[in-house]
Amino acid sequence: MSKSASPTSKSVGTTDAHRQERIARELLTQSRPLFVGVDGEGAAHYWDSYEFAVAVVATKDHAEKVELADTPYETLAGWCGYTQDKRGWAVGPHAGGSIVDDLVRRLDT
Secondary structure, eight states: EEEEEEEOSSOTTOHHHHHHHHHHHHHHSSSSSSEEEEEETTTEEEEEETTTTTEEEOOOSSSEEGGGGGGGGOSSSHHHHHHHHHHEEEOOOSSSSOOOHHHHHHHHH
């Protein structure tokens, strides 16, 4: 279903966003993948629209690339819904909508 990689021997924490993004860049084709969010287990999710794939960078030296074609989820929204059901979101998801929608949500909080 997915390709796995362990690109580093050091622990990847949710507070080290730069390291997580570097790992996602190694797994994905797109040089600037879209940060989707951090799930309830602390794994950061990055979206590559070229490959239609998500890099999931976990906290314990594990990262994997999930190609949506290999899953029942055909869209990023479907992946986000699946993640919400299985792990929840601690941060995000930041997918879909527009910057205007993001600003409105910020004003409402």
